[in-house]
Amino acid sequence: MLGEHRYALTSIWTGNTGTGTSGYRDYRRDVEISVEGKPMLLASADKPFRGDPARWNPEDLLVAALSECHLLSYLHACVTAGVVVLSYRDDATGTMREDGAGGGAFSEVTLHPQVVVADASMIEAAERAHVQANEWCFIANSMNFPVRHEATVTALG
Structure with a gap:
C-alpha cells in the first residue's frame, strides 16, 4: 500500500x-x-x-497520537506474529521543555504498554512486536525526539 x-x-x-x-x-x-x-x-x-484544563491541548494530542499509533501498529505486528492480544493499556508520558525565549520542544515521550496475551508461549513474540510496531508507526517516525517503550507483557493462560 x-x-x-x-x-x-x-x-x-x-x-x-x-x-x-x-x-x-x-x-x-x-x-x-x-x-x-x-x-x-x-x-x-x-x-x-492560560488554557482551559478541561479541553485537549496540543501537547496532549501529540502524546495521544503517539500512543494510539503504537497501539494500532502493535496489534498488526501481533497478528502477523501469531500473538493473540486480549487487552492493551498504555499510560503514556511526555516531557516538553521550554527554551526561555517563548518556545520549546518535546524532549521525549515514553509509552508504557501493558499487554495481556492469550498464552504464556506468546510473551516473547509479543515483546518483540513492540520493536516492529515502533518501526511501522508513522507518527513516531516523524518525531525529532526519542519515543521510548517500557512495555509489560503478561499472559492470561
Whole structure:
C-alpha cells in the first residue's frame, strides 16, 4: 500500500471575549477542531499557557497520537506474529521543555504498554512486536525526539 495520504481538518478559534487579542489576558485559548464525519474536538492551550484544563491541548494530542499509533501498529505486528492480544493499556508520558525565549520542544515521550496475551508461549513474540510496531508507526517516525517503550507483557493462560 504505497502512496501518499492526505489529512484535512478545520481549527476554529472560539475564544474571542469581545475585544479579540487586544491583550495577552483578554482572550480565551478555546479552539474547535473538526474533521468531516467525526465528533468535534474541544481544544485549548495547556493550563500553564492560560488554557482551559478541561479541553485537549496540543501537547496532549501529540502524546495521544503517539500512543494510539503504537497501539494500532502493535496489534498488526501481533497478528502477523501469531500473538493473540486480549487487552492493551498504555499510560503514556511526555516531557516538553521550554527554551526561555517563548518556545520549546518535546524532549521525549515514553509509552508504557501493558499487554495481556492469550498464552504464556506468546510473551516473547509479543515483546518483540513492540520493536516492529515502533518501526511501522508513522507518527513516531516523524518525531525529532526519542519515543521510548517500557512495555509489560503478561499472559492470561
